[in-house]
Amino acid sequence: MKTYPNPSFLTTKLSYKVSMILLTFFSIFLFFSTFGCSRQRYRQQADSEVSELLGAVGRNPQWELTDYSVQPTPQSRFFDSHNPDCEPAPPDDATAHQYMHYVDGKLNGDWDARGKTNFVENPYWQQYLPTDENGVVRLDKETAFRLAQIHSPEYQTAVENLYLSALNVSAERFAFDTQFYGGNSLFYSSSGAVRDSTLRNRNRVGFEKKIASGGQAVIDLANTLTWQLAGPDTQSYNTILTASFLQPFLRNGGREYVLENLTRAERDLLANVRQMAFYRQSFYRNVVFGGNSVGTPTASGAPSSRSTGSGASGGYISLLASQVRIANQQRNVVSNRDSEKQLAALFDAGRVRQYMQVEQTRASYLQSQSRLISQVNSYNSSVEQFVSVRIGLPPDLKVKIEDPLLGQFEIISPSITAIQDEVERFFAVVRDRKQQIPDSLLNDLYPACEKLKNEFPNVYDDVTKLEAKVPERIANIRFLTQETKRFEEYIDSASFSEKIFLERVASLRENVPKLESQLRMTLRLIDALRKIKREDVVAMLQTGRLTQECTECLAALKMLNLLKTIETEIKEPSDPQFNPYRSLLIPILTKLSGDIRDLSLNQARARLDAITMTPIDITPETALRVASQHRLDWMNARAELVNKWRDIEITANQLESALSFSVEGNIGTTTKNPVNFSRKNAGLNVGVQWDAPLTRLVERNAYRKAQIGYQQARRNYYTFVDDVNGTLRETLRNIEEIQFDFEVQRRAVLVAISRVHLAQLSMEEPPAIGQTSETMSNSLARDLVEALNQLLDVQNQFMEIWVNHYGLRSALCLDLGVMQLDENGVWLDPGSIR
Secondary structure (H helix, E strand, O other): OOOOOOHHHHHHHHHHHHHHHHHHHHHHHHHHHHHOOOHHHHHHHHHHHHHHHHHHHOOOHHHOOOOOOOOOOOOOOOOOOOOOOOOOEOOOOHHHHHHHOEEOOEEOOOHHHHOEOOOOOOOOHHHHOOEOOOOOEEEOHHHHHHHHHHHOHHHHHHHHHHHHHHHHHHHHHHOOOOEEEEEEEEEEEEEOOOOEEEEEEEEEEEEEEEOOOOOEEEEEEEEEEEEEOOOOOEEEEEEEEEEEEEEEOOOOOOHHHHOHHHHHHHHHHHHHHHHHHHHHHHHHHHHHOEOOOOOOOOOOOOOOOOOOOOOOOEOHHHHHHHHHHHHHHHHHHHHHHHHHHHHHHHHHOOOOOOHHHHHHHHHHHHHHHHHHHHHHHHHHHHHHHHHHHHHOOOOOOOEEEOOHHHHHHOOOOHHHHHHHHHHHHHHHHHHOOOOOOOOOHHHHHHHHHHHHHOOHHHHHHHHHHHHHHHHHHHHHHHHHHHHHHHHOOOOOHHHHOHHHHHHHHHHHHHHHHHHHHHHHHHHHHHHHHOOOOHHHHHHHHHOOOOOHHHHHHHHHHHHOOOHHHHHHHHHOOOOOOOOHHHHHHHHHHHHHHHHHHHHHHHHHHHHHHHOOOOOEOOOHHHHHHHHHHHOHHHHHHHHHHHHHHHHHHHHHHOOOOEEEEEEEEEEEEOOOOOOOEEEEEEEEEEEEEEEOOOOOHHHHHHHHHHHHHHHHHHHHHHHHHHHHHHHHHHHHHHHHHHHHHHHHHHHHHHHHHHHHHHHHHHHHOOOOOOOOOOOOOOOHHHHHHHHHHHHHHHHHHHHHHHHHHHHHHHHHHHHHOOOOEOOOOOEOOOOOEO
């Protein structure tokens, strides 16, 4: 007789195997879900998502993001070389650190296991600085900006805020992704007098999905395995599959409401990307020119809109301007010093009767020294503040500010001035009749004469540069001439005369070769005299005995128109202590000093006239129209206004009734088989739920706030437009004023140079023939001091006008929204704006 296996035994065995398979599966799932990914993996995933988001939003050429990275470069002071996922502890306060070990008498965790570091800033950042052999960082405007990009905390914060804004979008997008979940629980329980003991293992997996219409779908699978440990060994199985779907229709329903958070996050990210591009433009201007900040991207929400303004201070250019002012002040100190010495010598010689004139020049000399010391100290403080605030480096860093940008405002050549000072030093010995003229005087003077020869090519080069600028100067003069018609009753037309400008250029072409010829003749005369013995020179003057060298000297004196003056002095000496050698040298050195001053004056005129200002000619109406189309913050302002308008609809949704439709179904297994789903264990629930809007006070208030917020946003928007309009109009008025004033101040500098020249000539005039001394004007000191101070003032004003115009051009480009940066973030100067 054939026997068959017990079916219940087979079912039990199969169920046991299935339960073991399910248990193994859920255990593996539990293992991976418990530990998850590493910190590094999570960080890299976030970086990757942010990079993709910013890459997609930043494709537009108007706000393109180039080389974006939230990670600082190793050159940066705030670069962190440690593993960001396992940071060591920074230096802590000693007293506060005790709580890291014991708190309220309780043993704390092992915080020291994470390691320690003694550094807060990157200890190696100084190795990357562009230092010279003396360890000094030489800063031109490009180097200063590049270092600010690397080390500025504000710039890095802006980059990080943009990163955080992108994370918001990542989170909102994730809300609409399919989200899986799962878990495992294992419990042992014992109860009752018979010690009823069970071991229950519950596993659960599923996913949920949110759709754009507001619907929420959930699929859930739960499996429970129970072992009865007391009495006979039995086990039971239960698996249930649940599916549910909920769709709201009125309150919390509709795509406008459901997608609001994602929409706002996407719009905010776009606004922050635009703001980052706008901030980068402003950052360059703030570092190089100074000015008001336009605001950085925000970590959450849209950035606020603000007008930039045209004010500029604290930038790199202001340091260069301070250097020019200090150089001008140094020359003023030297000029006052020389004037004081000359007037003191004239007083000793009896040509200045009032000692008050000497004291007046001495007082001006002392005041000029005091101003110089003050300017130097103020400059050093400004440099430290610039390095610390604008760049983000320690204020004690050794830096040297040097850039050729303002070199053109070195109108009076320091090298020629130094030669003139050296000649004046020897001349003072000759003029002082109480001093013996050294035999080596002309030999000692000769090196200065050789240096002077090397200055002629520089003067010709300055004249050549001026001639190359003539077409540009004429174009600017003609442009300004048209604009000055409305001021013709108040503005001297000579400052805007094309004819007068061309006459100055022609005068330079004529005067410089003539001066060179005279100076070379004078230098040849001095060279010849230094080779003749003093006795032969005296004999030449007194007895007419000539050597070959003396013949050459007499010919040179005749060509320089000095011979007659010298012969008259020899025949009718005005000085009781007549010295023929001194009578020969005084007119020669007077001629040399005067010609050097004339050479310096003509070079200054050439340099002054060669300085040009890039013209700007744009109406306020055109400027406002351009700004409305190109300013990135204006685009953001429009977007933010719409955001406030959208808030009304979003809050109004909460005033409606709550109406939702739901479907829920489930199916379970039999007790003996964890995979045998049965219709007997199935269920279905379908329903509609409605909640009347009887209590909506909080929602009502939110709705009214949104309405009022929109009205406030409307006012903020047109106020922003008015601010931009006002700023543009103010900037253009300032530019117009500067362009006029620049030419007026140019002429003022020419007048001031001539005034100083005439005042110095007055001191060098010899006494009339036949007179021992001739009293000079009582106003000589006053005139000289005023001339020197006026020259200092107009030189500084002329330079500052140009610097202000340069800064306003960058501000105008920023305010118009047309500022272009190269791949390194450096401003591409567009030149003329018309």
